[in-house]
Amino acid sequence: MVFAAPNDALARAEGVLAADPTTLHASVGHQVIGIWQRDWGDMRLALDHLRRARDLAARADCPEREADVLATLGVALVHAGRTRQGLTAFERGIARGTGHTRARVLYRRAYSWWVLGHHREALEDVRRAIPVLRQADDVIWTARALTLRATVHLALGAVERAEADFTAAEALWDTTGQEHDKADAVESRGLAAFRSGDVPAALRLLDEAEERYAKLGTPTFMLNIRRCEVLMAAGLAPEALAEADAATAVLDGIGGQSTRKAELLLVAAKAARLAGDAGTAIARAAVAVRLFAGQRRTWWEAHAQLVLIDARMAAGRGSGRLVADAVRVAERLSSFGAPAAPEAWLLAGRIALGLDWTADAERYLEIAARSRRSGPPLARMTGWAAQALWARATGSDRGVLEACRRGLAVLDDHRTTLGASELRARATAQGAELAALAQQVSLKRGGPRRLLEWSERWRATALSTPPTRPPADPALLSGLTAFRVIAARAEEARMDGRPVPTLEREQRRLEREIRSRTLHIRGHAPGYGGRFEAGRLLDRLGEGRLVELAVLDGRVQVLLCGGGRVRRFAGGLLAEAEREAEFVQSALRRLAHPGGEARLPLAETAGRRLEELLLGEAAGRLGAGPVVVVPPARLHRVPWALLPSLRERVVSVSPSANAWLRAGETEPPPGGRQVLVRGPGLATGGAEVPEVAGRYGRATVLEQADAHGNRVLRELDGAALAHIAAHGTFRADSPMFSALRMADGPLIVHDFERLARSPYRIILSSCDTARLASVGADELLGLVTALLPLGTAGVVASSAPVNDAAVVPLMLALHKGLADGAGLAEALRDARAALPGDALHQATGWAFTAFGAA
Numbered sequence: 038m039v040f041a042a043p044n045d046a047l048a049r050a051e052g053v054l055a056a057d058p059t060t061l062h063a064s065v066g067h068q069v070i071g072i073w074q075r076d077w078g079d080m081r082l083a084l085d086h087l088r089r090a091r092d093l094a095a096r097a098d099c100p101e102r103e104a105d106v107l108a109t110l111g112v113a114l115v116h117a118g119r120t121r122q123g124l125t126a127f128e129r130g131i132a133r134g135t136g137h138t139r140a141r142v143l144y145r146r147a148y149s150w151w152v153l154g155h156h157r158e159a160l161e162d163v164r165r166a167i168p169v170l171r172q173a174d175d176v177i178w179t180a181r182a183l184t185l186r187a188t189v190h191l192a193l194g195a196v197e198r199a200e201a202d203f204t205a206a207e208a209l210w211d212t213t214g215q216e217h218d219k220a221d222a223v224e225s226r227g228l229a230a231f232r233s234g235d236v237p238a239a240l241r242l243l244d245e246a247e248e249r250y251a252k253l254g255t256p257t258f259m260l261n262i263r264r265c266e267v268l269m270a271a272g273l274a275p276e277a278l279a280e281a282d283a284a285t286a287v288l289d290g291i292g293g294q295s296t297r298k299a300e301l302l303l304v305a306a307k308a309a310r311l312a313g314d315a316g317t318a319i320a321r322a323a324v325a326v327r328l329f330a331g332q333r334r335t336w337w338e339a340h341a342q343l344v345l346i347d348a349r350m351a352a353g354r355g356s357g358r359l360v361a362d363a364v365r366v367a368e369r370l371s372s373f374g375a376p377a378a379p380e381a382w383l384l385a386g387r388i389a390l391g392l393d394w395t396a397d398a399e400r401y402l403e404i405a406a407r408s409r410r411s412g413p414p415l416a417r418m419t420g421w422a423a424q425a426l427w428a429r430a431t432g433s434d435r436g437v438l439e440a441c442r443r444g445l446a447v448l449d450d451h452r453t454t455l456g457a458s459e460l461r462a463r464a465t466a467q468g469a470e471l472a473a474l475a476q477q478v479s480l481k482r483g484g485p486r487r488l489l490e491w492s493e494r495w496r497a498t499a500l501s502t503p504p505t506r507p508p509a510d511p512a513l514l515s516g517l518t519a520f521r522v523i524a525a526r527a528e529e530a531r532m533d534g535r536p537v538p539t540l541e542r543e544q545r546r547l548e549r550e551i552r553s554r555t556l557h558i559r560g561h562a563p564g565y566g567g568r569f570e571a572g573r574l575l576d577r578l579g580e581g582r583l584v585e586l587a588v589l590d591g592r593v594q595v596l597l598c599g600g601g602r603v604r605r606f607a608g609g610l611l612a613e614a615e616r617e618a619e620f621v622q623s624a625l626r627r628l629a630h631p632g633g634e635a636r637l638p639l640a641e642t643a644g645r646r647l648e649e650l651l652l653g654e655a656a657g658r659l660g661a662g663p664v665v666v667v668p669p670a671r672l673h674r675v676p677w678a679l680l681p682s683l684r685e686r687v688v689s690v691s692p693s694a695n696a697w698l699r700a701g702e703t704e705p706p707p708g709g710r711q712v713l714v715r716g717p718g719l720a721t722g723g724a725e726v727p728e729v730a731g732r733y734g735r736a737t738v739l740e741q742a743d744a745h746g747n748r749v750l751r752e753l754d755g756a757a758l759a760h761i762a763a764h765g766t767f768r769a770d771s772p773m774f775s776a777l778r779m780a781d782g783p784l785i786v787h788d789f790e791r792l793a794r795s796p797y798r799i800i801l802s803s804c805d806t807a808r809l810a811s812v813g814a815d816e817l818l819g820l821v822t823a824l825l826p827l828g829t830a831g832v833v834a835s836s837a838p839v840n841d842a843a844v845v846p847l848m849l850a851l852h853k854g855l856a857d858g859a860g861l862a863e864a865l866r867d868a869r870a871a872l873p874g875d876a877l878h879q880a881t882g883w884a885f886t887a888f889g890a891a
Contacts (some may be wrong), residue, residue, distance in 0.1 A: 038069075039069050039072050039073060039217075040215050040216075040217040040218045041213075041214050041215045041216050041217065041218075042216065042253065043073060043076075043077065043217055043253055043254070043255050044253070044254050044255075046069055046073065047069065047070060047073045049069075050065075050066040050067075050069035050070050050073075051066070051070065053065070053066040054066040054067070054070075059097075060093050060096050060097040061093075061094070061097045061099060061102060063090075063093050064090045064091075064093035064094040064097060064099075064102055064106060065090070065102075066090075067086045067087070067089045067090035067093065068086070068087065068090040068105075068106050068109055070082075070086045071083045071084070071085075071086035071087035071090060071109060071110075071113065072109060074086060075087070075109075075112065075113045075116065075294070076255070076294075077255045077256050077291075077293075078291055078292075078293070079291055079292040079293070080113065080116065080117050080292055080293060080294055080295070081292055082292075083113050084110075084113055084114070084117060087106065087109055087110040087113055088110065090106045090109075090110075091103065091106045091107060091110055094106050100133045100134065100135075101133075101134055101135070101138045103130075103133050104129075104130040104131070104132075104133035104134030104138050104139065104142055105130070105134070105138055105141065105142070107126045107127070107129050107130030107133065107142070108126070108127065108130045108134075108141065108142040108145040108146070109145070110123075110126050111123045111124070111126035111127040111130065111145065111146065111149060112145050112148060112149055114126060115149040115152055115153065115296065115332075116152065116294040116295065116296045116297070117294065117295050117296075118295035118296065118328065118331055118332040120153065120332050120333040120334070121333070123149060124146075124149075127142065127145070127146040127149065130142040130146075131143065131146070136169065136173075137169060137170070137173045137175065139169075140165070140166040140167075140169035140170050140173070140175075140178070141166070141170070141175075141178055143162045143163070143165050143166040144162070144163060144166045144170070144178060144181060144182045144185065146162050147159045147160075147161075147162035147163040147166065147182075147185060147186075147189075148185055150162060151185060151188065151189050151192070152296055152334070153332070153333065153334045153335075153336070153337075154192075154334050154335060154336020154337045154373070155336065156189050156192055156193055156336070156373070156374070159185070159189045160186065160189055163182050163185055163186045163189070164186075166182050167179065167182045167183070167186070170182055176209050176212060176213060177209075177213055177215055177218070179209060180206045180209035180210050180213070180215075180218065180222075181206075181218065183202045183203075183205050183206035183209070184202070184203065184206045184218075184221065184222055184225055186202050187199040187200070187201075187202035187203045187206065187225060187229070188225055188228070190202065191228060191229060191232050192375075193374050193376075194232075194374070194376045194412065196229065196232050196233050196413075199229050199232070200229055200233075203222070203225055203226055203229055206222060207222055207226070210222050216249065216252075216253060217250075217253055217255065219249065220246050220249035220250050220253070221246070223242055223245050223246040223249060224242070224243060224246035224259070224260050224263065226242050227239045227240075227241075227242030227243040227245075227246060227263065227267075228263050230242060231263070231266065231267050231270065232413060233413060234413040234414045234415075234451060234454065235454055235559070236267060236270055236271050236454065236455060236460065237454065237455060237456060237457070237460070237556065237557050237558055237559040237560070238557075238559060239267045240264075240267055240271070240553070240556050240557055241557035243260060243263060243264045243267065244553055244557070246260055247260055247264075256287065256288075256291070256293070258284055258287075258288055258293065258294070258297040258300075258301065259297065261280055261281065261284035261301065262281070262284075262297075262300050262301060262304050264277075264280065265277040265278075265280055265281050265304040265305075265307075265308060266304060266307075268280070268308075269304075269307060269308055269311055270415060271455075271460050271463060271464065271556070272460065272462075272463025272464050272465075272466050272467075272812070272813060273463060274308045274309075274311035274312040275308070275312045277304065277305075277307075277308035277311075278305055278308035278309050278312055278314075278317070281301050281302075281304045281305035281308060282305055284301050285298060285301045285302065285305065288301065295328065295332065296332060296334070298328065299325050299328035299329050299332065299334070299337065299341075300325075300337070302321045302322070302324050302325040302328065302341075303321075303322065303325040303329075303337070303340060303341045303344065305317075305321045306318045306319075306320075306321035306322035306325060306341070306344045306345070306348065307344050309321060309348075310344060310347055310348050310351065315348045315349075315351040315352040316352065318344060318345075318347075318348035318351070319345060319348045319349060319352065322341050322342075322344045322345035322348060323345060325337075325341040325344075326338055326341045326342055326345055329341055335369070336373050336375065339366050339369040339370050339373070339375070340370070340375070340377060342362070342366045343363075343366050343370070343377060343380065343381050343384065346359060346362050346363050346366065346384060346388075347384055350384070350387065350388055350391075355388050355391045355392060356392075357392065357394075359388050360385055360388045360389050360392065360394065360397065363381060363384050363385035363388055364385045364401065366381050367381035367382045367384075367385055367401070367404075376412065376416060379404075379405045379407070379408035379416065379419045379420060379423065380405075380419055382401045382402070382404045382405035382423070383401075383402065383405040383419055383422060383423045383426075385401040386398045386399075386401035386402035386405060386423060386426060386427070387426070389401060390426065390430060395430055398426075398427075398430050399427055399430050399431060402423045402424075402426050402427035402430065403423075403427055405419065405420065405423035406420050406421075406423040406424040406427055407420065408420035408423075409421045409423070409424055409443070409444075414447050414448065414450065414451035415451070415467060417444075417447045418444055418447055418448055418467055418468070418471075421440050421441075421443050421444025421447060421471065422440075422444060422470055422471060424436075424440040424443075424444075425437050425440035425441050425444065425471060425474050426474075428440055429474065429478075434478045434481070434482050437474055437475065437478045438475055438478055438479075440471070441471040441472070441474055441475035441491075442475075444468065444471045445468050445471055445472065445494060445495060448464070448465070448467055448468045449498075451464065451467075452464050452465070452498075452499075452560070453560050454559060454560050455559075455560045456504060456505030456555075456558030456559050456560040457504060457505075457555045457556050457558055458499055458503075458504040458773075458790065458818070458823065458826075459552075459555070459556070459773055459812075459818060460556060461498075461499040461504075461560070462499035462812050462813045462816035462817070462818055463812050463813050463816070464813065465495065465498060465499065465813035465814040465815070465816050466812075466813045466814055468495055468814055469495070469813075469814035469815075471495075472491065472494060472495035472814060472815075473589070475491045475494070476488060476491045476492060476587060476589055477589060477590075479491045480589055480594065484605075485596055485603040485604055485605040486571050486602075486603045488587060488594065488596060488605065489571055489585060489587075489596045489598065489603050489694070490569060490571055492585060492587040492596065493569040493585075493693055493694055493695055494569065495814050495815060496667070496669075496692070496693040496695075496815045497670075497692035497693040497695075497696055497815065497816060497817065497822075498693075498816070499813070499816050500692055500693070500696055500816075500817075500822055500825050500826050501695065501696070501699070501826070502826060503790075503826040503827050504555075504558075504790050504826070505558050505559070505560045510554065512554060513551065513554045513555070516547055516550050516551045516554065517551060517746075517785075517787060517788055517791075518746075518747070519547055520544065520547040520548065520551060520782075520783075520785070521746050521779075521781055521782030521783060521784075522781065522782055523540055523543050523544045523547060523782075524544055524776075524782045524783050525781055525782030525783070526540055527540040527541060527544055528778075528782075548771065548774060551787055552771075552773070555773075555787060555790075569694065569695045571598070571603060573698065574598060574694050574698060575598060575599070575601055575602070575603075577698060577701060578598060578599045578665075579662070580599075580660065580661070580662035581599060581660075581662040581663040581664065581665065582597060582598065582599035582600075582659050582660050582662065582663075582664050582665070583597075583598040583599060583664070583665040583666075583667065583694055583697070584596070584597055584598070584652065584655060584659075584664060584665070584666050584667065585598065585667040585694055586608065586651060586666075586667065586668050586669055586672065587669070588611050588669050588671075591610055591611055591612065592607070592608065592609070592610055592611065593607075593608030593609055593610070593611055593614065593650065593651060593653075594606075594607065594608060595607070595608045595651070595652060595653055595655045597655045597658060597659075598694070599660060599662075600660070604655075604658070606652075606653045606654045606655040606658075607653055607654075608650060608651055608652070608653045609649065609650030609651070609653070610650070611669070611671065611672075613650055614647060614650040614651055614672060614675075615671060615672065617643050617646050617647045617650065618647065618672060618674055618675045619674075620639075620643050621640055621643045621644065621647065621675070621676060621679060622674055622676075622836070622837055624636045624637075624639055624640035624643065624880075625640065625676065625837040625838070625880050625883065625884050626837060626838050628640065628876055628877065628879075628880035629837070629838050629839055629840045629843075629877075629880060629881070629884075630840065631877065633876065633877075633880075634875075634876040634877075636876075637876040637879065637880070640679065640880070640883075641679070643679075644676075644679035644680050644681060645680075645681055647675060647679070647680055648680040648681055648682055648683075651668075651672070651675070651680070652680070652682065656680075656681075656682040657682070659682060659686070662687075663686065663687035663688070663689070663862065663863070664683060664686050664687070664688050664689075665688075665689050665690070665691055665694075665697055665890075666683075666688065666689070666690050666691075667690075667691050667692070667693055667694055667697070668690065669815055670692075670809075670811035670812075670815045670816060670817050671811050673807075673808075673809045673811065673817055673836070674808065674809075674836050674837075676836060676837070676883045676884060676886065677690060677886060678866075678869065678882065678883045678885075678886070679883045685866070685870070686866065687860075687862045687863045687866050688862060688866070688887070689831075689861070689862040689886075689887045689888065689889065689890065690886050690887065690888050691888065691889060691890070692817055692822060692825070696825060696889075697889070697890050698890075700825065700829075700830040700831065700889040700890035700891060701830070701890035703797070703828065703829075703830040703890075703891070705757050705797045705798075705830075705891075706755050706756070706757055706794065706797055706828075708757065709757045709758075710737070710755070710756045710757050710758075711733045711735075711736035711737065711756065711757065711758045711759070711760075712736065712737045712739070712752045712753055712756045712758070712759045712760070712796070713726050713729060713730050713733075713736050713737070713738045713739070713759075713760045713762075714726075714738075714739045714740070714744050714749055714752075714759070714760070714761045714762065714763065714779075715738075715739070715740035715741075715744060715762050715763070716744055716761070716762065716763025716764060716777060716778045716779050716780070717741075717744075717763075717764075717778065717779075717780055718764055718778060719762060719763070719764065719841050720841035720842065721841045721842055721844075721845055723740070723762030723763075723802070724845045725760075725762065725802065725844070725845045725848040725849050725852075726738065726740065726760070726762055728849060729760060729848070729849065729852045732852060732853075732856055733758075733856075737752050739752060741780060742780055743780075744763075744779050744780045745779055745780045745781040746779050746781055746782065746784050746788060749761075749779055749784065750784070750788060750789075750791065750792065753792060753795065753796055753799075754792050754793055754794060754795075755793065755794045755796075755828075756796040756797070757796065757797050757798065758796060758797065758798045758799075758800075758855070759796035759798070759799045759800070760799075760800045760802065760848070760852070761777060761799070761800070761801055761802065761803065762802040762803065762848075763777045763778050763779065763802075763803050764777070764778040764803060764804065765777050765778075765801065765803035765804050765805045765806040765820070765835075766778070766783070766805065767805040767806075767808035767819065769810060772786070772809065772810035772812075772818040772819050773785065773786045773787055773818060773823075774786065774787075775805075775808070775819055775820050777801070777803060777806070777820070786818075786819065786820055786823045789820065789823050789824060789827070790823055790827070792827055792828075794827060794828035795824045795827035795828050795829045796824075796828075796829060797828065797829065797830055797831075797891060798829070798830065798831045798832075798855075798861060798891050799824060799829055799831075799832050799833075800832075800833045800834075800848070800851065800852075800861075801820070801821075801832065801833065801834040801835070802844055802848050803834075803835065804835055804837070804838045804839050805835065805836070805837065805838065806820055806821070806834040806835055807819075807820075807821055807832075807834035807835055807836040807885075807886055807888070808836055809821060809822060820834070821834055821888055825888070825889060829889065829891075830889050830890055830891035831860065831861040831862075831887065831888065831889040831890060831891025832861075832887070832888040832889055833851065833861050833865055833885055833886070833887050833888075834885065834886065834888065835884045835885050835886075836884060836886060837884040838884075839880075839881050839884050839885075840877055840880075840881055843872075843877050843878050843880075843881040844881060846871075846872060846873075846878070847868050847869070847872060847878070847881055847882055847885065848868075850864075850867065850868035850871040850872070851864050851865055851868040852864075853868075854867045854868060860890075860891055861887045861889070861891055862887035865885060865886075865887045868882070869882035869883075
C-alpha cells in the first residue's frame with residue numbers, strides 16, 4: 038500500500054502500532070513507516086524503524102519476514118551512504134529468504150546496485166529475480182523489476198531494450214492500483230524519451246509524473262534530477278541549476294537520502310558549468326565527488342570528477358595534472374560502458390591541445406570521435422566536435438569543415454524535433470563551437486565569401502521556420518486568457534498602490550503553465566530554410582549593400598556584400614562595442630524626457646565610436662544605395678541610424694542574410710487590409726491613430742474596449758499592414774512574456790505565435806518593442822523575432838524608451854511615406870528627416886529601427 042497511497046499507508050501503519058499488535062504485525066508496521074521515511078522523509082527515522090522491524094521479525098522467528106525487512110533496510114543503508122552495511126544486509130536477506138521472497142530481495146539489491154552505478158551486477162540480480170516473480174504471478178514486483186531493468190539499460194545506452202521493458206512494465210501497471218509506481222513508470226518513460234533524443238516528450242512526461250506525485254503528496258527528488266538533465270539538454274541550464282539547488286534545500290530540510298543529495302549536487306554542478314558559472318560548478322562537483330566516494334559509488338564518482346575537471350579547465354586551471362586526471366576518468370567511464378566516456382576523452386583532448394601536447398591530444402580526440410556515428414544526437418555532436426578538433430590538430434582544414442558540417446547537420450535534425458521557438462533558439466548553443474571552428478578556418482583559408490557562408494550557417498536559424506503550434510489546445514488558450522486577466526488586475530492594483538502578492542503568485546503560476554505547454558510541443562518542420570547561397574544574395578542586393586558582422590575570438594569581422602563581391606574589413610573588439618551600445622541606450626533613455634538635451638552630443642560621440650568599432654573602413658565603401666545590417670545577437674540594441682555613415686541612408690536590420698532574403702520573397706496578402714490598434718495608458722492616447730485611419734479610409738480601428746487581446750489577434754491575422762500604439766514591456770528574465778498592453782491585459786509573444794499569418798508589415802509605436810534577448814549560439818528571442826517567421830516581411834519597432842508625444846509626428850510622417858509607395862526602411866529614413874531638429878525628436882527617430890525587407 039505504501040506505493041499505492043503513501044500517506045494512507047503511513048497512517049494505517051501508525052494505527053497498527055498503536056493497537057498493541059503481535060510481534061509479526063509490529064514488524065510490518067515499522068517496516069512501512071521505515072519505507073515512508075526512507076523515500077520521503079528523515080533517513081535517521083527510517084533506519085531506526087527498519088532496525089526495529091528487523092529485530093521484531095527475528096523475534097517472531099519468521100525467516101521470510103526477516104529477509105524482506107533486511108532487503109528494505111539494505112536499500113535504506115545504501116541511500117544513507119553506508120554501502121558496506123547495506124550490502125551485508127542484502128547478503129543476510131538472500132540467505133534467510135527462499136523462492137518468491139528471495140526474488141524480491143534480489144530485485145531490491147539490483148536496485149541498490151543501480152544506485153551505486155554497478156550496472157552489470159544490477160542486471161544479473163534482476164535477471165535472476167524476474168522469472169521467479171513471473172512464476173509466482175506477482176504482477177506488482179514483476180513490473181517493478183522490468184522498470185528497473187529498463188532504467189539500467191538506459192544507463193548503459195541500450196535505449197531499444199529499455200523501451201521494450203518499459204512497454205511490458207506499463208502493461209502490467211495498468212492492471213494494478215499502485216499509483217506511486219505508476220507515476221514512477223511515467224517518469225521512467227520520460228527518461229527514455231530523453232535518452233532517445235525527444236526533449237519535448239521528455240518534458241511532457243516528466244510534468245505528467247510530477248502531477249501524479251503531487252496528488253500523492255510525495256517529494257520527487259529523482260524527478261528533479263531527471264528534469265534538470267532534460268532542461269540542460271534544452272539549453273535551459275540556469276533553470277536546471279535553480280531547480281537542483283531548490284530540491285537540495287528541501288532534501289536537507291527533511292534529512293533525506295544522502296545518495297540523492299550527491300546526485301542533486303552533481304546535476305547542479307553540470308548546470309552551473311553550462312550556465313558559465315565555473316566557480317559554482319567546482320564547489321558543487323567537489324562536494325559530490327566526496328559524497329560519492331564515501332558511498333562507494335565509483336560510477337557516480339567518475340561522472341562527478343568529469344564535471345569537476347571540466348569546470349577547472351573553464352576556470353583557466355589547465356595543467357598536465359589535469360590532463361592525467363581527465364584521462365583517468367575517461368578510462369574509468371569507458372570500463373563502465375558509460376555513455377559519458379566520449380565527453381571525458383574530448384575533455385582530455387581539449388586540455389592537451391591547450392598545453393600544445395599535440396600527439397596526446399590527437400590520441401584522445403580520435404577515441405572521442407568514435408561516438409559520432411551512433412547514439413542520440415548530443416552524443417554524436419560530441420563525436421563530431423572531437424573529429425573537428427582532431428582535424429585541426431593534424432592540420433586538415435578540409436577535415437575541420439567536413440566535421441563541422443556533419444555535426445551541425447546532426448544538431449539541425451535534433452532541432453526539428455523541438456516545436457517551441459525558445460527551445461530551438463537555445464539548442465543552438467550546442468553547435469557554437471563547431472560554427473566558430475569553421476569560421477576560423479574560413480577566415481584563414483577560404484576568403485570573405487566562405488566566411489560569410491559559415492557565418493550564415495549558424496546565425497538566427499531558429500527564425501527560419503515558424504514555431505509548431507497544436508491545432509487547438511484549449512488548455513493553452515485558457516491559460517493565455519487567464520494570464521491576461523490576472524496580469525491586468527495586478528497592474529491595476531499596483532497603479533492604485535495596493536499590494537498584489539496573491540495576484541503575482543497566480544501570474545507566475547500561469548506563466549509556468551503556459552511555458553510548460555509550449556515546451557511540450559514536438560516539432561515537425563522539414564528543414565531550416567535551405568542552404569545559404571552568397572551568389573543569390575549578391576544578385577538580390579543590386580545597388581544596395583549588406584553588412585554582416587561576424588565575431589571571431591572576440592573581434593568583429595565586417596563582411597561587406599554588394600557590387601558582385603564580398604569584402605572583409607577588420608572591426609574592433611566586441612566587448613568595447615557592447616559597452617558603447619549600452620552607453621547609447623542610457624543616453625536615449627535620458628533624451629526621451631525633457632531636459633535631457635545635454636546628452637545629445639554624448640550620444641553622437643558614442644555613435645561615431647560605434648561606427649569605428651563596427652564598420653571600420655567599410656563605412657566609406659557603402660555606395661549610394663540602401664544598406665542592410667546583419668549584426669550578431671549581442672549587438673541587437675545598437676541604434677543603427679545614429680552611426681554617421683548610416684544616418685541619412687535607407688537602413689534596415691535583419692537577424693541574418695538568409696532571413697532578409699526570405700523576407701524579400703514574402704508576398705503580401707491579398708486585399709491590402711489595414712489594422713490600427715490603440716492600447717490604454719499612452720500619454721497621447723495614441724494620437725496618430727485617428728489621423729492615420731483617415732489616410733487609409735477603410736482601415737479597421739480597435740480602441741478602448743475593442744482593443745482586447747483575442748479581438749486584436751483575430752484582426753491582425755493575415756493583415757497587410759498593422760499599426761499598434763501601445764505600451765510595450767520587455768522581460769529580460771523571460772523574453773517570451775514580453776508584451777504589448779491591450780484593454781484586457783498584455784498580449785505576449787506566445788499569443789503572437791498563435792497567428793496563422795502575422796501582418797505583412799507591422800509598426801509598433803511603443804517603447805522597447807525591438808528589445809530582444811540573446812540566447813543560444815547567435816539567436817534572438819522577443820516580439821520582433823516572433824513575427825518574422827510567421828509571414829511578416831517588415832517591422833518598425835523601438836529598442837529604447839521613447840517620448841509618446843514625439844512619436845506621433847514620426848508615425849504620421851512614416852505612414853505618409855508608405856502611402857506614397859515607399860518601403861518601411863525608406864519611409865522611416867524620410868520620417869526622421871521630417872522631424873523637428875531638437876534633441877527630443879532626433880533621439881526618438883534614432884530609437885526606431887526597420888527590420889526585414891518590406
